[in-house]
Amino acid sequence: MTEHYPVLILLVPLFGALIATLLGRERQLACWLTALISLGVSSIFAIGNICVLLASGEGELRYRMGGWNENSGYEVGIELRIDMLAALVVAVVVSVGLINTIFAKTRVAGEMREKVAFFYALNQLLIVGLCGIIMTNDAFNLYVLIEITSLTSYALIAMGNRRAALSSFNYIIMGTIGASFYLLGVGYLYIKTGSLNIDDIHTVLQSGKLWGDASITIAFIMIMIGLWIKMALFPLHGWLPNAYSYAPGVVGSFMAPLMTKVMVYVMLRVMLWLFGGAYIYTSGLVWGELVVWMSIIAIVAGSFLALARTDIKKMLTYLIVAEVGYMVGGAWLADGAGLVGSMYHILSDAAMTFCLFLAASIVILRTGDHRLTAFNGLFARMPLTMIGFTIGGLSMIGLPPTCGFFSKWYLISGGIAAGHWSYVAALLFSSLVNAVIFFRIFERAYFGNIKGVVDEQLPDDGDGAPPLTLERVPLSMLIPLFLAGISVLLVGFYNQTLVSWLMDVIPPL
Amino acid sequence: MEFLAAGFIEDNIVPKFNYWIYVILMMIGLYAMITKNNLIKKLIGMAVFQTAIILFYVSIGVKAESGIPILGHGQHHEIVDEGRPSSEVIAKEKFANPLPHVLMLTAIVVGVSTLGLALAISQRIYISFDTLEEDEILDQLRPGGHD
Amino acid sequence: MIEESYLPLITWMVALLAVPAILVLRKNPNAREGATFVAALAKFALVLAMLPAVMAGRVLRFSFGEILPGIPLEFRVDGLGMLFALVATSLWILTTLYAVGYMRGLKEHDQTRFFTCFAVSISATIGVAFAGNLFTLYLFYEMLSLSTYPLVTHHGDKAARSGGRTYLSHLLGTSVAFVLPAMIYCWVKSGGDMSFTDGGFLAGKIGAGDGLIVLLAFTLGFAKSGLMPFHSWLPNAMVAPTPVSALLHAVAVVKVGVFCILRVFTGVFGTDTLESLDITTAVTYLAGFTVIASSLIALTQDNLKRRLAFSTIGQLAYIILGVSFLSANGITGSVMHIAMHAFGKITLFFCAGAIFIATGKKYISQMVGIGRQMPVTMTAFLLGSLSIIGLPPFGGAWSKWYLFLGALDAEQMLMAVILVISSLLNIAYLLPVAVNALFRKPPADSGDDATAGIREAPVACVIPLSITAVAGFVIFLFPGLVYDLAQLLISNG
Known part of the structure; x- marks a missing residue:
């Protein structure tokens, strides 16, 4: 049984999606339950996967789809490959999906009455796609899964208002360009190496004979540009802010933490396991320096753009752009600590972005205001929601003991070890800008008046109960927020364990 | 004008004309996707773009003087000892590489679904905005927008 | 000699345990302030309980386990820690008493939040x-x-908020921008070990060039020390209620700021x-400049609390100056x-608050002749x-004496000259306040009735400041304990 866990993670939500579609719009509760159960089962398998990996001590699990050629020497058929990094990211993806499904219970009925069944179906399909991306060991299969994920996300985003439809359209154009570039790159790799299996390609490339080859260089550039578009690395980020901020709240809240992070994972996979560290860092190309500088620009620009926003979700989406810069930079420092930091940041950033988006969703829902003014006086009126938001915010700034601090720690130590001071400076700069952004909000939430104006003093309410409470938030929304907040702290608290696992994953550079 | 000399064309264009065609098609598609104002024209560009890549893949499976990769009658009956078709019996140089073709079947499906979804969304855009011209849509959004 | 013990943990926890009690x-x-008192007394008692072991040269240790590779929370x-803890906890008791009188005397709002944040702050101080x-x-x-931060912005008005903004942006900004990278650099350089050791964990692992940068990053980054140029949070933080300022x-x-710098000098680098x-x-030069500049600025301030704030900046710079002599x-x-400075300065702040409660006066120019109303306070x-000036027979004389010797x-x-000049400046900006208040008549047009008799602040305020x-x-008279604790640091270093 345990050897089938990887494929079961994929299959259960796949069938769940089918069932949810068949149940149709009339049976909303049944749709919700289907999604809840299938993702719940899937996350049990995902955690089981981690346990199996730890127990086996081999560092990776392999699963041949359909039992193809299990005993022959041919590399035919599709293979799943799960190392610790993949297992962790899969677990994050599935559990974020699960928690967001709980969160969605009351929101979906309110936001898209007609499309409840479709939402739950697409929701599960998206999780299937993301998990597939993480686990597959086949370069072409990866393309198909990226497109499955993208297609579902285009549809999910378009479920919002008319602006969402337009943003989704732009996302389709950009996303297709990105995926097509990736596909082209894979084509060139196939021409040169004759295989699509990531390990096979790696074996051929590792010998170094093909390093100077123009086709390989082109393939590398094409794949990287494709992935950078998909992960919204500045200046290829244009599609992201609108798509995630105009999407329905429940869609944005799980797409924002997952999509870019999984694409960063794919980039790491392509760098370390497809081309190999030797080609990436030491083949005489100067990519490393160039890309780290790109990431520095992304961090600085993303932070500035976020600072200038008055719309809550827009601001958060630009923060994602900056965070993508963190991870890309960490990955290209050509240093073990940087790589670990980048991997760890995938997990921690998913947790904190999720936490922030959930809290922002609740705030926007309860106040009916999507600008920063919505936060005025919220510490008194929605204390529980604001605790969640504060945890997420402190993590973004990078204050201990949240996970954001520890990922900054590893990334900065990577930057120091690699001697890349400008990257260190960019990280610190972004921390400071985030501090300004979030403490501006905290100040509003702490002192602001109920309506817009922040200048008069709050009426003295003594030590009694706050004058007005907005916190009539259903438990189905508060519990997910708390789970997300706790996970921000737990990922931070267990950073040493996670990092020691991730250390073992990194192939020798 | 050195690159237009006969030698250059013979050496670089003729043997690699499939690449040249795909690159030209791809650039046409990319140009349309980025510069066109009308959303449907953007989608046409996207279709051209995707088709160019499909052409590229299909063309790399080609070998000189090879046929379609379908086994003739009787060929697959000849089994050698280990229990798998012998490569000696099936002469691989006689068949085009089928794998890129198979891959492209999937890619075509992906492309069609993307196009279908994009068309559906542009229909929704048309219903909400009464136009498919991007500049007119943006004009409509400007007063109320906070972008 | 390191000895495992739960006492440090319990001492640290006591103030945190008071938080739920305060909230409940x-x-x-009365019960709420009672809880604060119990916590303050317990904390002081626990610190005293550790004193004999520390005096005997032992180090009490408690570890929560590793948080980062090679770095436990410990x-x-x-x-040095003992001395600082003694000062902070003993003064917490008095400040609690004072705060009760002050907050109730002014009928302040949100007193629960005030006492909660106060308890958490003390816990953090002990943690440091x-x-x-x-x-x-x-x-x-x-x-x-x-x-x-919530204590500084307690009043919630515009001034408090802008003070709070300066406060956080300076303290958080410098710590993230300077201390964090310097700390990670140390971690990378030292190979994962960051425990304060006698002689410093960076000893022999760092060169002069990067050593200078790291040292400056720490010195500027621990901006709580008020060292110029990152000092301006302190005068701005004076918008807080007086017990907080005190x-x-x-x-x-x-003191956490200078304490951190002392640790960097002795535990990170080693003298x-x-x-x-x-x-x-x-x-040395930065601190010397701060000593003089802050004293000069203090002379120009009419708001009593702001004058005291600039005086604090100068006095803190003494401490940094002293350690930078490395003798x-x-x-x-x-x-x-x-x-020594703690006892002196808290008295002055207590007095400033008492004057404010009794008369509502904040400015030094209004305080002429006020000693007739408030003889105890002004004495x-x-x-x-x-x-603070450092005249015998008061505690400040000892520390200034040793600082002077250190400079020699x-x-x-x-620097020795600067110390002397600065002491003269101290006289110029502090003494006139007291002398004018005690020995001059109030101006006729001030509206104060010179014959009104004694109108002191509430007893709860007067007792702590007298103590x-x-x-x-x-x-x-008895500097022995303080001196001995200081000698522990030197004998080990």
């Missing part, structure tokens, strides 16, 4: 005092910044390493000055001023 008892102010109580490694130190340093911005928060690298001159006498002076103010030992004649004023004298 929020409807009953408490270690040594002489006991921190066994740089990471733990940083953790509690940040915790202190965040937990004091305990936090004269004792706990600012021997610093001496051989010869990189402390920059810090035994200089460090002794620095460590002693942490305690205490005079005693506190003398201690290090052959820093310029601290007298303590400034007692500590001159």
Whole structure:
């Protein structure tokens, strides 16, 4: 049984999606339950996967789809490959999906009455796609899964208002360009190496004979540009802010933490396991320096753009752009600590972005205001929601003991070890800008008046109960927020364990 | 004008004309996707773009003087000892590489679904905005927008 | 000699345990303040309980386990930490008493939040005092910044908010921008170990060039020390209620800043390493400049609390100056000055608050002749001023004496001159306040009735300030404890 866990993670939500579609719009509760159960089962398998990996001590699990050629020497058929990094990211993806499904219970009925069944179906399909991306060991299969994920996300985003439809359209154009570039790159790799299996390609490339080859260089550039578009690395980020901020709240809240992070994972996979560290860092190309500088620009620009926003979700989406810069930079420092930091940041950033988006969703829902003014006086009126938001915010700034601090720690130590001071400076700069952004909000939430104006003093309410409470938030929304907040702290608290696992994953550079 | 000399064309264009065609098609598609104002024209560009890549893949499976990769009658009956078709019996140089073709079947499906979804969304855009011209849509959004 | 013990943990926890009690008892102010008192007394008792072991040269240690590779969250109580903890906890008791009188006298709002944040701040201060490694130190340093923010912005008006903004942006900004990278650099350089050791964990692992940068990053990054140019948060933080200014911005928060710098000098680099690298001159000059500049600015301030704030900046710079001499006498002076200045300055702040409660006056120009109404308060103010100036028979005399000796030992004649000039400036900006209040008549047009008799602040305010004023004298007679604790640091270093 345990050897089938990887494929079961994929299959259960796949069938769940089918069932949810068949149940149709009339049976909303049944749709919700289907999604809840299938993702719940899937996350049990995902955690089981981690346990199996730890127990086996081999560092990776392999699963041949359909039992193809299990005993022959041919590399035919599709293979799943799960190392610790993949297992962790899969677990994050599935559990974020699960928690967001709980969160969605009351929101979906309110936001898209007609499309409840479709939402739950697409929701599960998206999780299937993301998990597939993480686990597959086949370069072409990866393309198909990226497109499955993208297609579902285009549809999910378009479920919002008319602006969402337009943003989704732009996302389709950009996303297709990105995926097509990736596909082209894979084509060139196939021409040169004759295989699509990531390990096979790696074996051929590792010998170094093909390093100077123009086709390989082109393939590398094409794949990287494709992935950078998909992960919204500045200046290829244009599609992201609108798509995630105009999407329905429940869609944005799980797409924002997952999509870019999984694409960063794919980039790491392509760098370390497809081309190999030797080609990436030491083949005489100067990519490393160039890309780290790109990431520095992304961090600085993303932070500035976020600072200038008055719309809550827009601001958060630009923060994602900056965070993508963190991870890309960490990955290209050509240093073990940087790589670990980048991997760890995938997990921690998913947790904190999720936490922030959930809290922002609740705030926007309860106040009916999507600008920063919505936060005025919220510490008194929605204390529980604001605790969640504060945890997420402190993590973004990078204050201990949240996970954001520890990922900054590893990334900065990577930057120091690699001697890349400008990257260190960019990280610190972004921390400071985030501090300004979030403490501006905290100040509003702490002192602001109920309506817009922040200048008069709050009426003295003594030590009694706050004058007005907005916190009539259903438990189905508060519990997910708390789970997300706790996970921000737990990922931070267990950073040493996670990092020691991730250390073992990194192939020798 | 050195690159237009006969030698250059013979050496670089003729043997690699499939690449040249795909690159030209791809650039046409990319140009349309980025510069066109009308959303449907953007989608046409996207279709051209995707088709160019499909052409590229299909063309790399080609070998000189090879046929379609379908086994003739009787060929697959000849089994050698280990229990798998012998490569000696099936002469691989006689068949085009089928794998890129198979891959492209999937890619075509992906492309069609993307196009279908994009068309559906542009229909929704048309219903909400009464136009498919991007500049007119943006004009409509400007007063109320906070972008 | 390291000894495992739960005492540091319990001492640290006591103030945190008071938080739920304060929140539960929020409807009953007497019980709520009772809880604070119990916590304060328990904390002081626990610190005293550790004193004999520390005096015997032992180090009490408690570890929570590793948080980052090679870095545990860990408490270690040594002489320096002990001294700081003693000062902070003993003054917490008095400040609590004072705060009760002050907050009730002015009928302040949100008193529950005030006492809660106060307890958390004290806990963070003890965390810094006991921190066994740089990471733990940083953790509690940040915790202190965040937990004091609601106290600074307590009034919630525009001035409080802008003060709070300056406060956080300076303290958080510098710690993230300078301390964090310097700390990670140390971690990378030292190979994963960041425990404060005698002689410094960076000893022999760092060169003069990067050593200077790291040292400056730490010195500027721990901006709670009020060293120029990142000092302006302190005058702005004076918008806080006076008990906050008194305990936090004269004792706990600012002393945390200099304490961290002392730790960096002695525990991170080690004085021997610093001496051989010869990189402390920059810090010496920065501190010397701050001493003079802040005293000059203090002369121009009419708001009493702001004048005291600038005086604090100058006095803190003494401490940094002393340690940057790297001589035994200089460090002794620095460590002693942490305690001596604390008793003096808290007296002055208590008096400023008492004047505000009794008469509503904030400006020095309004305080002429006020001694007739408030003889106890103004006498205490005079005693506190003398201690800060460093005249015998008050505690400040000892620490200034050792600082002066330290400057001579290090052959820093310029700095010795600066110390003398600065003491004269101290006289110029502190003494007139007390003298004018006590010995001149109030101006006829001030509206004050000179014959109104004595109108002191509430007893709960007057008692603590009398105690601290007298303590400034007692500590001159019995400086042994403070001196011995300071010697522990030197003998080990």
